[in-house]
Amino acid sequence: MSNEFHVAEEDLFEYGAGALEEAWSLAIAAHLSFCTSCRSATEQFEALGGIALEDLSPSELDANSLALCLKTLDEQAPEGNEFSVSEGSILPGVLQKYVGSDLDQIQWKRVGGGVKQAIIPTKGNATARLLRIPPGVAVPEHSHNGTELTVVLAGSYVDGPHLFERGDIQQADTEVHHSPSVVGAEECVCLVATDAPLKFKSIVPRVVQKFISL
Numbered sequence: 001m002s003n004e005f006h007v008a009e010e011d012l013f014e015y016g017a018g019a020l021e022e023a024w025s026l027a028i029a030a031h032l033s034f035c036t037s038c039r040s041a042t043e044q045f046e047a048l049g050g051i052a053l054e055d056l057s058p059s060e061l062d063a064n065s066l067a068l069c070l071k072t073l074d075e076q077a078p079e080g081n082e083f084s085v086s087e088g089s090i091l092p093g094v095l096q097k098y099v100g101s102d103l104d105q106i107q108w109k110r111v112g113g114g115v116k117q118a119i120i121p122t123k124g125n126a127t128a129r130l131l132r133i134p135p136g137v138a139v140p141e142h143s144h145n146g147t148e149l150t151v152v153l154a155g156s157y158v159d160g161p162h163l164f165e166r167g168d169i170q171q172a173d174t175e176v177h178h179s180p181s182v183v184g185a186e187e188c189v190c191l192v193a194t195d196a197p198l199k200f201k202s203i204v205p206r207v208v209q210k211f212i213s214l
Helices: 009-016 022-032 036-054 065-076 093-099 203-212
Strands: 109-112 115-120 127-133 142-144 148-154 157-159 162-164 169-172 188-194 198-200
Touching (some): 009 036
Antiparallel strands (some): 157 162
């Protein structure tokens, strides 16, 4: 990765506090799998949160609070290192728990121009998806109705003067108008989280958009 593009501190704080929707948490966790500096910052925020909890006055709990807590821990317990990146797959461990380790075994759908996508089931209003974009292909020019997080898992793309490579994360909001383009000989595989549909400039992508939930 380029060591240039990272997660905003306020987002890392909310991630560490468990306050983000699942799609956002998944995107940030994928970036943390590659980025030691963001991972270190997250650990510091989590430590500060623990200190703050120690200063809170105790309150009475419901009789079933312990059982519910243990059940939640069992459901969310990671297998092995949560932020591992295995040599046999381009996907970080946290993402493999959703889609497996083999890209070719994922149920991809074509969305035009050789691009494929796979929606990842997550809770909440935000949506997470994987995109496979062939070399030389540009995403049609668009802006955003909300916020978008993109994590590069393989390959690279350019957006204006910026080059995004494996492990990098890009955040775009309603002020961003762009048309990212894949560079190099390798396809670009990205994890994208959005909380609202994109706003495409031309009519063809807008028509296709109705059928692909983009």
